[in-house]
Each structure stands twice: as structure tokens, then as C-alpha cells.
Amino acid sequence: DAKTTQPPSMDCAEGRAANLPCNHSTISGNEYVYWYRQIHSQGPQYIIHGLKNNETNEMASLIITEDRKSSTLILPHATLRDTAVYYCIVRVGSGGGADGLTFGKGTHLIIQP
Amino acid sequence: NAGVMQNPRHLVRRRGQEARLRCSPMKGHSHVYWYRQLPEEGLKFMVYLQKENIIDESGMPKERFSAEFPKEGPSILRIQQVVRGDSAAYFCASSPLGGGGRAKNIQYFGAGTRLSVL
Numbered sequence: 001d002a003k004t005t006q007p008p009s010m011d012c013a014e015g016r017a018a019n020l021p022c023n024h025s026t027i028s029g030n031e032y033v034y035w036y037r038q039i040h041s042q043g044p045q046y047i048i049h050g051l052k053n054n055e056t057n058e059m060a061s062l063i064i065t066e067d068r069k070s071s072t073l074i075l076p077h078a079t080l081r082d083t084a085v086y087y088c089i090v091r092v093g094s095g096g097g098a099d100g101l102t103f104g105k106g107t108h109l110i111i112q113p
Numbered sequence: 114n115a116g117v118m119q120n121p122r123h124l125v126r127r128r129g130q131e132a133r134l135r136c137s138p139m140k141g142h143s144h145v146y147w148y149r150q151l152p153e154e155g156l157k158f159m160v161y162l163q164k165e166n167i168i169d170e171s172g173m174p175k176e177r178f179s180a181e182f183p184k185e186g187p188s189i190l191r192i193q194q195v196v197r198g199d200s201a202a203y204f205c206a207s208s209p210l211g212g213g214g215r216a217k218n219i220q221y222f223g224a225g226t227r228l229s230v231l
Contacts, residue, residue, distance in 0.1 A: 038156075046221060100171075101148075101158060104155065106155070
């Protein structure tokens with residue numbers, strides 16, 4: 001799986017959009033970008049994933065650059081409950097590679113009231 | 114549709130005892146993964162199982178740790194002769210059986226079992 005780089009921590013004001021960047025310059029053509037988060041003391045939670053097109057669901061939006069070397073997770077209206085460690089993971093998606101996830105250090109997002 | 118169920122949520126063992134952690138995957142899921150999170154550290158993959166088969170155990174310590182996912186019943190992570198260094202949160206995840214579709218490789222996690230070794 002390709003390596004990812006994320007800032008160790010970020011702050012965001014409650015109600016604002018939180019934009020979490022991730023660099024994955026060695027991503028391969030068949031690798032997807034997955035985002036998970038872990039709220040303190042809980043199990044990781046799947047957020048969203050994508051290959052090359054931008055994706056949106058009820059939780060977040062994922063913007064992937066055209067060269068696929070980086071992406072941004074957007075939480076449109078952050079709340080205090082969004083305070084968590086966010087992990088960007090690159091791995092082979094549908095069609096193969098159902099192996100374990102490699103979690104890096106992630107970004108500790110702190111939502112300020 | 115119930116999520117991934119892990120039990121017990123908290124487990125206390127004395128050094129040298131055995132710890133058994135159980136994981137029931139989501140309904141319809143036949144892939145199970147175990148991860149360990151040591152205090153103040155990140156999540157580390159341990160083992161990947163399908164029904165009655167270990168697919169990838171590259172993250173499992175070579176001694177004292179074993180895992181199974183029988184045809185019937187939950188997946189079990191077993192730690193023999195526990196030591197203080199085994200104290201950690203152990204998370205189980207499950208994902209759907211293959212067959213294509215975007216949901217194929219999404220892993221859904223349980224709440225974890227916190228093991229404390231005295």
C-alpha cells in the first residue's frame with residue numbers, strides 16, 4: 001500500500017468546514033483513498049473512500065486531485081463530536097486486496113467551541 | 114442490522130493467565146480482522162480470517178497469540194500466558210464477502226476489548 005502523509009494535528013472552529021489534507025504521491029492506479037476516524041476510546045469508523053472522482057456522502061466529501069497525489073477530506077459543518085483522529089489510508093479497493101488496513105499516525109482534529 | 118459485536122468490553126487478567134476475546138461480525142460478513150492498539154500508539158493489524166481459514170497472520174506475534182473463525186460462532190483471539198505488555202485495546206473489524214461493488218473492502222469496527230494485565 002502507498003504511504004500517506006498527514007499533519008499531526010489541526011484545529012477548527014465549531015460550525016466551520018474542516019479540511020483535512022493527505023499526501024499520497026506514490027499511489028498506484030488501482031489504489032483507492034480511504035478515510036477512517038477514531039473518536040477517543042472508540043473503534044475506528046469508516047467515513048468515505050474514492051478512486052479518482054470526488055465523492056460525497058452524509059458524513060463528508062472527498063476531493064482527490066487530478067494527478068491523485070493528494071486528497072482532502074471535508075467535514076462541511078464541524079461539531080464538537082467530530083473531534084477525533086482522522087486516518088487517510090491508501091489501498092487496493094474493489095476487485096482485490098481485502099487485507100488488513102495500515103494505520104499511520106493520522107491527524108488529530110480538535111473542534112473548538 | 115447489528116454492528117460488529119465484541120465481548121467482553123473490558124477484561125482483566127493476571128500475568129500467566131489466558132485471555133479470550135470474542136468477535137461477532139456484522140450479519141452477512143465473512144471476513145474478520147483483528148487489530149491491536151497499545152497505549153498511546155496507533156492501530157496495528159494482527160490477523161485476517163475468513164470462515165475456518167487464516168488468510169494473513171503477518172501481524173500476529175509469533176508466540177502465545179492465536180486466532181480462529183469457526184464455521185459456527187464468533188471469531189476468537191486467544192492470548193496464552195499474558196504479560197503486562199499485552200495490555201492494550203483489541204479491535205475486531207468485519208467486511209462483506211467479495212463479489213464486487215464499492216462496499217467490498219470497507220471494514221466496520223467493533224467497540225473493542227480493553228485488556229488489562231495485572
